[in-house]
């Protein structure tokens with residue numbers, strides 16, 4: 001949080017303080033609303049997946065809500081975001097209507113990617129979410145390149161590129177950070193450290209388990225922050241974004257918990273009982289609600305109202321997705337190339353390459 | 365003889381080979397503690413320990429390359445790449461190194477390694493997770509590529525691949541893991557490079573591998589029952605080397621061929637088969653060689669589009685009917 005400006009007049013100070021704390025209160029309430037929206041959205045997605053409305057893989061942000069809301073609070077609406085396959089919450093926090101995110105999960109035409117991407121591939125140019133990538137580390141060089149374009153075009157926006165802890169082992173991580181540091185690109189790399197790849201913990205995947213320290217190899221500033229705390233995450237992210245806007249790329253490591261399995265179908269049997277018990281006390285939505293109560297920002301009645309409103313919103317979101325039409329088969333060949341090209345194959349699997357030729361010398 | 369799944373056949377074979385030869389070891393993402401994304405390696409970490417069953421970070425290029433180096437000193441690494449899509453990150457090590465080291469250094473060292481990886485679309489995984497790109501590897505001299513369609517072949521070919529002195533890409537398939545079949549207890553290693561006639565017939569040759577060999581057998585049986593057709597099925601089993609002799613002999617007998625593949629049509633495995641038939645059975649052909657392959661698009665997520673893009677059972681039946689109709693007209 002930037003400190004409030006100094007004032008000389010006592011009355012004005014008092015007014016400003018109360019105004020600031022009202023703004024602060026509204027901001028915290030908004031954090032909570034967004035966190036709960038992501039939570040309920042993901043719970044609904046899980047249900048819809050188990051009911052087979054959603055196919056493919058489905059990775060949820062359960063446990064990542066505070067991190068998402070804090071990180072995205074530091075971005076201006078016109079800044080760019082790249083993320084991985086665990087991105088429903090990021091899409092929502094970037095301002096995309098949850099209806100369109102859910103419609104994408106359902107594979108419908110109103111989905112953010114028009115039903116072509118699914119859970120792992122959310123994309124929306126207008127809101128400057130440039131993907132959702134399913135190949136681990138695939139987003140890193142691409143995000144680096146968009147930062148290059150921003151620098152090249154002398155623009156003021158920055159790029160934020162999130163990834164998981166496991167992703168720091170992939171070659172593209174190191175190549176990208178080196179490029180960004182050499183070229184002083186306006187980019188913030190964010191490691192969401194939930195402690196696990198699928199089932200492998202950080203200590204078994206990274207020779208430097210304090211992942212933010214990897215930035216040292218590129219002389220890039222970096223920090224680690226508690227991702228269960230949306231305020232701390234927001235202020236750490238703001239510092240990172242400001243550095244990037246000034247031409248210093250930054251690596252931010254956000255410590256989170258993955259409350260469930262790697263994806264909806266993973267029962268997470270590899271987790272110990274101790275670990276499971278510990279997680280019960282580490283739910284960021286519960287922790288933040290408790291903090292808001294304790295600080296008197298919201299009372300229980302207000303929390304209950306937000307809960308009811310969010311539940312109603314999510315029902316509407318699911319109804320919207322269910323009502324949205326499926327893409328028509330006639331559109332199957334619409335997106336292979338950006339411009340039409342002669343001889344592009346538009347053949348369905350059952351069709352012959354050439355219609356059967358008439359037998360020579362006989363009428364067709 | 366027992367009836368087990370394709371998954372179980374792979375698991376049992378890995379286990380037996382680990383027990384037989386200390387030089388055999390497994391490496392890959394989440395194969396140990398997590399027991400494998402598709403549970404092929406379940407229980408093996410417990411049984412053989414982390415020296416033999418090695419969890420790796422997410423670093424396909426690194427650990428696949430490391431397997432090459434280990435193989436050069438005589439170990440027999442069996443690498444699991446979670447799906448064939450992710451093998452693209454290791455493409456340089458596989459194509460520029462694994463396939464080249466024997467030849468480029470004048471035949472001084474061999475690279476006895478196996479890369480196990482499943483292909484298979486149709487699970488709404490989207491464009492980057494649904495590719496069937498075994499062609500990329502089948503194209504490269506120095507690599508061997510095998511693609512079993514049954515539990516028995518999964519076992520026989522995996523035994524052969526592990527004991528082979530060259531790098532072998534062992535193609536599995538997500539849609540086959542739960543399929544069942546008889547596997548002889550004393551199953552011997554297969555000969556890599558040999559196709560198999562999985563059903564004899566006179567009317568037409570259906571050619572496939574991996575999942576599509578399975579579909580070919582199903583369609584042939586169904587059309588025998590429903591229409592009295594007598595279709596021969598060639599299960600390629602090995603994509604490189606390719607058993608052209610078996611394909612040609614079959615087409616010389618039947619005079620018609622339909623090739624099934626789960627990859628894209630243009631430049632695909634089917635194109636190679638069709639060209640081989642044109643070379644080796646031209647005078648025996650009574651109809652153009654027909655290919656059934658995926659629509660040439662990045663595979664969409666939406667079920668409606670995905671279903672339309674993937675070759676189906678009905679597409680195969682249509683291709684068989686149309687090919688036989690063309691035969692009829694020409695005779």
Ligand SMILES: Cc1ncc(C[n+]2csc(CCOP(=O)(O)OP(=O)(O)O)c2C)c(N)n1
Nearest residue numbers: 086134135136164165166167196197198450
């Ligand atoms: C190149 C590549 N290898 C493997 C996978 C399979 N995979 C998907 S997610 C994942 C774990 C990633 O862990 P992490 O980066 O920590 O992200 P998290 O899922 O914990 O958010 C793996 C191995 C993949 N998608 N891409």
Ligand SMILES: [Mg+2]
Nearest residue numbers: 164165196197
């Ligand atoms: Mg992780």
